[in-house]
Every structure is written in C-alpha cells, then in structure tokens.
Amino acid sequence: MNLNRFPRREYLSGPTPIEKLSRLSEVLGGPDIYIKRDDISGMALGGNKLRKLEFLVADALSQGADTLITCGAIQSNHCRLTLAAAVKEGLKCQLVLKENVPGSYNPQASGNNLLFNLLGAEKVKVIPADKKADMGLEMQELARTLAAEGRKAYIIPLGGSNALGAMGYAACALEILCQSWSSRVNFDYIVSPSASSGTHAGLLAGFWGMSSDAPVIGINVLQKNDRQKDLVYDLAQRVAAEAGVHATLPRESVVCFDEYLGEGYSLPTAGMVEAVRMLASMEGILLDPVYTGKTMAGLIDLTRKGFFKQGQNVLFLHTGGSPALFSATALF
Ligand SMILES: Cc1ncc(COP(=O)(O)O)c(C=O)c1O
Known part of the structure; x- marks a missing residue:
C-alpha cells in the first residue's frame, strides 16, 4: 500500500491523540476503552x-x-x-x-x-x-x-466518501498502528461510526493493506445492514485497489451493528442521549447527537452485553460533530 502516490494537502497538524477513558472504563467494568481524538483535528472545530x-x-x-x-x-x-x-x-x-x-x-x-x-x-x-x-x-x-x-x-x-476521500482513513489506520506500536497498547477492536462509509471503509482498507487483523466495528448511523454492509465493502475494495493493496479484502471483514440506529438517520435515541451525557459528565468529552453519540451508545451496550470483555483494549474513533449539539438543545 502506498498513499504517497496521491497529491495531498495538510489540514491536520500531526497525529490526533489517543487517550484512555479511565472513568468510563471503570464504570462499565469491561474492557479498557481508548478514544482517538479526530474531533480536535485541524480547522473549524475539526472532525473526520x-x-x-x-x-x-x-x-x-x-x-x-x-x-x-x-x-x-x-x-x-x-x-x-x-x-x-x-x-x-x-x-x-x-x-x-x-x-x-x-x-x-x-x-x-x-x-x-x-x-x-x-x-x-x-x-x-x-x-x-x-x-x-x-x-x-x-x-x-x-x-x-x-x-x-x-x-x-x-x-x-x-x-x-469516494475512494479518494476514504484514502484519508486508510492513512488514519497507519497512524493508529504507529501509535499502537509506540504506546505498546494493542487494540483488540476499533469502533467507528458508519454512514456514507468512507471512514469505515478507509480504515478497513488501511488495516488490511498493513496486514493488521484489528477488527473494525462499524455502528450504523444512516441505514440498516442490508444496504450498509455492501456500501462499506464496495468502497473498501475500491480504496484497497487504488492504494495498491494486492490481497483481496474478505467480505467477512465488514462488521456492522445496526441496532443503535433507532428510527433512522439523525433521529434521537435514548441510548444516544445517555452516551452523550456519560462522556460529558465522566470524561469532559463532547460527542454529537447524530454520529458519535449513537456509536458510543453501541460501544456501551456491547460492553454491557459482554461482547467487549475485560482485559481487551477497545479504541473508539471520535469523528467529531459536536457543533451539532448546539442545534439539539431540547435533547440535553
Ligand atoms: C461527525 C461525523 N462522524 C461520522 C460521520 C460518518 O462518516 P462516514 O460518512 O465516513 O461514514 C460523519 C459524516 O458526516 C460525521 O459528520
């Protein structure tokens, strides 16, 4: 995989930090939960x-x-x-x-x-x-x-979310692997929102291109699995091909959970409101009502159900979006 073959502007000042969510991890009593702060990247309040x-x-x-x-x-x-x-x-x-x-x-x-x-x-x-x-x-x-x-x-x-745009998240996969190497924290799962799918598909292609077996868990915030899985898989294949990844991406590598979508895109759920409140009050981190709130609701529920286990390290990708909080004052 070689991403240098594409022209690129630089809008991020460097790798975004990975932090441990100690209080949330302790309260949930499951895995050690980490967060990648793509919400504080670059310009105009940041985001994926x-x-x-x-x-x-x-x-x-x-x-x-x-x-x-x-x-x-x-x-x-x-x-x-x-x-x-x-x-x-x-x-x-x-x-x-x-x-x-x-x-x-x-x-x-x-x-x-x-x-x-x-x-x-x-x-x-x-x-x-x-x-x-x-x-x-x-x-x-x-x-x-x-x-x-x-x-x-x-x-x-x-x-x-075309192949060129999703290349940004293939690059992010490389960044996560470098941070994992230097911090000596091995991530058992990466949890990401999955909507127009460039983030999810780019991560998949990037990890696959580096022969990493870190599973990417997509939490659907746009549509149900019958449409989302194909969307992610098709785009991930195109990203991998254009980035020069030779091995074929297996279809099983696309993992999506659609039970946190609720009534549909941007429509609030009780789990989202709980997740946004928990991250704000326990970690001082602002999620958003459309993407990261529902994604964190999925991570919390999957932890409570024992899908993510004690002794594992789970990395939550914070893709930004907190400006939308100010248009959702009635919910909070
Ligand atoms: C804050 C935030 N998170 C996640 C996403 C979803 O990313 P993708 O469209 O690449 O699936 C979006 C998309 O608009 C977003 O604005």
Whole structure:
C-alpha cells in the first residue's frame, strides 16, 4: 500500500491523540476503552472529514478548480469542513442541503448552520424533505451554472466518501498502528461510526493493506445492514485497489451493528442521549447527537452485553460533530 502516490494537502497538524477513558472504563467494568481524538483535528472545530478533504481538495486544486460544491444534511459537519477547507485554499464553496425531517430547516439555526454563514458559503441550496430531489443532480446543476459563467467547479460527493476521500482513513489506520506500536497498547477492536462509509471503509482498507487483523466495528448511523454492509465493502475494495493493496479484502471483514440506529438517520435515541451525557459528565468529552453519540451508545451496550470483555483494549474513533449539539438543545 502506498498513499504517497496521491497529491495531498495538510489540514491536520500531526497525529490526533489517543487517550484512555479511565472513568468510563471503570464504570462499565469491561474492557479498557481508548478514544482517538479526530474531533480536535485541524480547522473549524475539526472532525473526520478533514482527513478525506486532504486528498479531495488536493485533487480539486490539481484540476484547476475555483469552487468546491458538496452536499449533506441541514446540520452537515462535512459541509462545514469542506467550506472551511475552501476558505483556507482561497476557493469558493456552494452547498446543497437536504432536510431529513419535513420543515426542519431553519436559516437562523445555530450549530453548523451558523458556521455556514460565518465561514461564508457562496450559495446554500436547500431541498425540502418532501421533494424527491437528488442531491447529486442538484450539485451537477450548480456546476453547470458555474461553467456557463466561465468558472470551474469540483464536486465532492456526500460525506466525501469516494475512494479518494476514504484514502484519508486508510492513512488514519497507519497512524493508529504507529501509535499502537509506540504506546505498546494493542487494540483488540476499533469502533467507528458508519454512514456514507468512507471512514469505515478507509480504515478497513488501511488495516488490511498493513496486514493488521484489528477488527473494525462499524455502528450504523444512516441505514440498516442490508444496504450498509455492501456500501462499506464496495468502497473498501475500491480504496484497497487504488492504494495498491494486492490481497483481496474478505467480505467477512465488514462488521456492522445496526441496532443503535433507532428510527433512522439523525433521529434521537435514548441510548444516544445517555452516551452523550456519560462522556460529558465522566470524561469532559463532547460527542454529537447524530454520529458519535449513537456509536458510543453501541460501544456501551456491547460492553454491557459482554461482547467487549475485560482485559481487551477497545479504541473508539471520535469523528467529531459536536457543533451539532448546539442545534439539539431540547435533547440535553
Ligand atoms: C461527525 C461525523 N462522524 C461520522 C460521520 C460518518 O462518516 P462516514 O460518512 O465516513 O461514514 C460523519 C459524516 O458526516 C460525521 O459528520
């Protein structure tokens, strides 16, 4: 595996820390739980998208783009960080946002919405939940309009989750292995949110490419296993192939738990609220209501059920997203 074959910008100042969650581990009485702090990485309140954007924005610049276009939910962390990367590079940025719940878009909302305004999105196009509009088509329409004005857009797909973006999490797998080596802590499991799947698939490809057998446990926060497992597997295979990994990734390496999704993407669950409260009150760490809260709810429940055991080391990947807390004040 060689990731240097791809152009890359640098948005992280170095490896993100791995810390032990001593109080949470003690209270749960199961494995030793560690956290990788991708939530405090880089710019504009950080998060997992920065690792993907290092590769995607480098590609955009190499193609001579002057504008980034991307899409997401109305409180999208991915949109916030794509916009921040555009600002840093002197590019313009246009966003397509889709309501998940009818009537939920509020142009005055706090959280990521406030940051879209502050960071200076050139255009925000909102698609209502009741309209069967395709965000991909909407992005192409924006790109065509810009082309007609003599500008050049680069479209970044939902969540930055194509093979190039997911390369950022293949790189993160290498980083985790180096940190594991230098700290002499061997991780029995890595637990990650799994949505548009670039994070999960990139980690899988990276660990596989380094012949590491550390299982990656994806906690679904977007959809059920019947769709998520194929999504992760297809992307992981493409990442591995493009990164020059020769061995074929086994389908069984995709492990997803979908019982923590609740009613669906971004809809709150009691387990998520408990997990966000526990991490805040025991460890001073802020999770988010859409991704890391549900993922931590999965880790906590799997520990209580004995899936993760005493004597094991479990690494939780904190992918960021805490700005969305400020749009969910009623829950907390
Ligand atoms: C904070 C946070 N965590 C996790 C994810 C999920 O990552 P992925 O889309 O790569 O599955 C996202 C995606 O938007 C996110 O914003």
